[in-house]
Amino acid sequence: MIGKSRHLNTRQDAPGSLLDRGAFGQGCGVLHHSPSPGTYQHRRHAPPDELAGWVEHFWLEKWNLRGCSPQTRVVLPHPNVHLVFAPGRSKIYGVQLRRFARELKDQDSILGIKFRAGAFYPFFGKPISTIANSSVLAEHVFPDAVSAEQRVLTCNDDHAMVEAAANFLIAHLPARDPNVGVACSIVEAIANDGAITRVEHLVARLGLPERKLQRLFHRYIGASPRWVIKRYRVYDVLTQLTAGEPVAGATLAQNMGYFDQAHLYNDFRKMIGCSPGEYLDSK
Template sequence: MFGQGCGVLHHSLEPDAYRHTRYGPPAELARWVEHFWLEQWDLGGRAPQARVVLPHPCVHLVFAPGRSRCYGVQLKRFARELKDQGRILGIKFRPGAFYPFFHQPVSAIANSAVPAGQVFPNAGEGERRVLACSDDLAMVAAAAAFLSEHLPADDPNVGTVCDIVEAIAGDAKITRVEQLVARFDLQERTLQRLFQRYVGASARWVIKRYRIYDVLARLTAGEPIDWATLAQDMGYFDQSHLYNDFRKLVGCSPGQYLPSGS
């Protein structure tokens, strides 16, 4: 997936100043969690640095000192400024898998975040346990143990929604909601209701986000692109509409885009 799985558009930190590591979930959490991730940085007195991503349609529970949060789906680019030094751990939920923990439509926290304690009553204790660990694997184990204490009842809709999003991510030929309706034998109204409640964004938005990822992956690989044909293949009326969506999400035209690290 584009950007090492996290949609990185711009990353200005030197490798020795920044580390991002991912770990798969234990089997008992795999239905809920895509992966755990850790960030650690030490700028050593250098100026603050930017990290800009185009996030996947997922919710994250992030353990950070005194500011642990549950971050909803970010519908636009997400920019962070890193300064001084720090270490945080995040849990990336599978698309659609956060709703049973939240008990509210996930669309309610799109483009925003809520204190972790609003969702997990003992989040402060969880934060302390996770951040007190001295190494990555211990932090992941502490976060996994914390989440295991709060597992909800099985919800069959979670599997359905995860399957639909995985189909969108893995099949570049999916460009319209009608294709999902036919493939998964759902009424369009039911599909849209599931996405607003479980994913936090519309099915159409999720399709467009993953197709933009496909464009970014091709640009990053340096492949020659016939833009008129690509726009048509991705379900756009014409090339200009694809360019407009790309510019809105990425912040520049395809011709101006420079892969992270270039």
């Protein structure tokens, strides 16, 4: 079930919360969440107005698997940086260029801040590509992150946790950088327009030289324009597959800007680990 956790046994609607939804592009990129007894929650909360230009949403995960088998959660991440508050291991995660697998066990809760794609560079001060496929301790960027971790994770409810994390980030807002808005809008255009299937399409639309576009993505996004385009077009394929839309492989490849079906399937296998047909059969 794309973009939606399979086990939300204790999930409850809450005012102001953004719960995982079925549409892959708007969800958290979940490819697989292994079934298991126990409880698991994933909630998303919109940022306050002060952070709307920087943050896509806050997310919280809570699970209780004591006495149960661990759960495996595999995601195909969006091109975003995350600040994750976790007990004794708060980190900043760069863009993950490959599938990202985690094992959940015992009982725990974490809070994450998903920055808008392109918005973390002013906080970091270094090219975002330098932390692709990796993470750094949160205190390397925010010296008081350890004390913030304690304030966030000791709150009594979700909204208090989000408020504590939001106040922490508001206190550390950097100076405005006009390139952030440019980078964010480019990624949003790619995400929302399935007709963008090649870097040349971006160059023509934006009127930017390709080399300048590459430098912007290296510094602000953390992945190449070609990678971001391919990732979102594969999300489109996944959305169509899970929606049950009957689409021939050759037609799908053409719509996604691929030379032929074989090239689409090759990229799909690299990202997902199987062909579209095999993926659909596994659902």
